Amino acid sequence: MAGRSRAATSCTAALLAVLLAGGMAAAADWRRDWATVRNERHGFLIAYPSEVFQQASESRTDEGRMLFSRDGKAQLLVGAFANEEATTLEDYRDYLMQENYAGAHIEYAPMRGKWFVLSGTIGDREFYERVSFTCGGKLINSWAMIYPKSERRFYNRVVEAVARTYSPGAGRSGNCD
Numbered sequence: 001m002a003g004r005s006r007a008a009t010s011c012t013a014a015l016l017a018v019l020l021a022g023g024m025a026a027a028a029d030w031r032r033d034w035a036t037v038r039n040e041r042h043g044f045l046i047a048y049p050s051e052v053f054q055q056a057s058e059s060r061t062d063e064g065r066m067l068f069s070r071d072g073k074a075q076l077l078v079g080a081f082a083n084e085e086a087t088t089l090e091d092y093r094d095y096l097m098q099e100n101y102a103g104a105h106i107e108y109a110p111m112r113g114k115w116f117v118l119s120g121t122i123g124d125r126e127f128y129e130r131v132s133f134t135c136g137g138k139l140i141n142s143w144a145m146i147y148p149k150s151e152r153r154f155y156n157r158v159v160e161a162v163a164r165t166y167s168p169g170a171g172r173s174g175n176c177d
């Protein structure tokens with residue numbers, strides 16, 4: 001919707017600001033204003049503000065979703081897949097750094113036992129990617145948000161809110177089947 005008016009954009013921004021502020025009213029009705037991506041096979045789920053992101057077309061696979069901001073400038077990528085090659089957390093992080101973020105300025109990159117985050121800038125874009133290894137490394141769950149650097153203030157708040165909803169999966173039964 002490239003032709004949205006400034007008033008409509010401001011209204012959307014104001015609505016999201018209220019939702020992200022964490023007030024009691026916003027917390028009580030977040031399910032009405034947010035959509036959830038739930039992957040039954042891999043067991044993960046994540047929610048996102050439907051006023052900001054929408055799915056362009058139905059996914060052909062249950063391994064991931066690609067959502068776009070209504071103006072098409074930002075993306076939310078969500079996915080999970082089997083780690084058939086038994087890649088280590090460190091090796092997968094190195095792979096992403098080389099393939100997706102070569103030349104990026106990394107601003108935040110914590111790494112823990114079963115997960116890592118890569119966040120920074122590349123050109124005129126900002127990115128935040130969270131990767132979790134579950135089921136003893138048999139499943140890789142991840143989500144990433146990529147957005148214009150010029151809209152950093154707005155999207156950084158969206159990233160924080162979406163991150164609070166993310167739950168990496170453990171397979172269909174929840175027992176890493």
